[in-house]
Amino acid sequence: MAKLVATHLSKSFPTRSEPLVVLRDVSLEIRSGESAAIIGPSGSGKSTLLHLIGGLDAPTSGTIDLDGENPHTLAPDKLAHFRNHNVGFVFQDHHLLPQLTVLENVLIPAMAETAPTPAMIERARQLLTRVGLAARLDHRPAELSGGERQRCGIARALLMKPKLLLADEPTGNLDQKTATEVAQLLGEIHTQENAILLIVTHSKELAAIAQKRYEMNSGLLEPRS
Numbered sequence: 001m002a003k004l005v006a007t008h009l010s011k012s013f014p015t016r017s018e019p020l021v022v023l024r025d026v027s028l029e030i031r032s033g034e035s036a037a038i039i040g041p042s043g044s045g046k047s048t049l050l051h052l053i054g055g056l057d058a059p060t061s062g063t064i065d066l067d068g069e070n071p072h073t074l075a076p077d078k079l080a081h082f083r084n085h086n087v088g089f090v091f092q093d094h095h096l097l098p099q100l101t102v103l104e105n106v107l108i109p110a111m112a113e114t115a116p117t118p119a120m121i122e123r124a125r126q127l128l129t130r131v132g133l134a135a136r137l138d139h140r141p142a143e144l145s146g147g148e149r150q151r152c153g154i155a156r157a158l159l160m161k162p163k164l165l166l167a168d169e170p171t172g173n174l175d176q177k178t179a180t181e182v183a184q185l186l187g188e189i190h191t192q193e194n195a196i197l198l199i200v201t202h203s204k205e206l207a208a209i210a211q212k213r214y215e216m217n218s219g220l221l222e223p224r225s
């Protein structure tokens with residue numbers, strides 16, 4: 001069973017005067033099939049923490065261990081490979097490529113390394129069926145609704161069977177009803193995929209789908225009920 005362990009993470013950004021301290025001694029642990037949500041005010045450090053955990057930025061101190069590997073000890077090419085195979089990202093703005101079809105967008109993580117294999121194409125089709133987009137494979141993102149685009153983004157994030165699914169305000173741009181549907185989908189599909197799900201959100205409703213909840217305030221992470 002995979003496990004994410006973040007231990008004593010701190011992050012500061014240099015400024016012209018004192019460094020800006022954004023994360024202060026943050027630790028958390030989440031297992032495969034479990035989910036955690038982090039809520040907290042704007043600017044409190046939530047996205048920064050997600051970036052460190054996903055290997056997009058390095059901590060000033062502290063360690064991250066995903067199933068025995070610390071992404072921040074890897075050389076840049078190995079880190080890119082690690083991220084592509086172990087971490088799926090779902091963003092507030094879906095980050096789909098407008099010129100590609102829905103199916104091609106979902107295949108992007110596979111295309112980062114080789115031409116997609118028939119097995120990958122089949123997995124992409126299956127994921128798109130599971131997120132309710134079976135009839136939209138050949139459509140472009142502009143032809144989809146906001147919720148459908150987010151479903152496509154979720155399918156893309158899961159293509160490589162990542163151990164970790166990171167979602168940064170995934171329902172932030174959606175109306176209430178669509179946000180509820182996407183939240184339910186995230187909750188169901190990460191369990192089916194046995195992935196670790198970590199969500200950053202302002203939405204209490206989205207946070208409610210997670211088994212563990214935390215609040216971030218000025219870079220300090222506290223458990224919440």
Ligand SMILES: Nc1ncnc2c1ncn2[C@@H]1O[C@H](COP(=O)(O)OP(=O)(O)OP(=O)(O)O)[C@@H](O)[C@H]1O
Nearest residue numbers: 013014020022040041042043044045046047048049
């Ligand atoms: N690359 C950077 N250089 C300097 N400061 C940064 C950088 N990235 C983030 N920050 C600062 O770190 C603080 C925390 O930002 P972060 O995006 O993590 O907050 P957040 O809790 O996710 O906010 P929001 O809910 O608005 O997305 C902010 O003050 C931000 O300006």
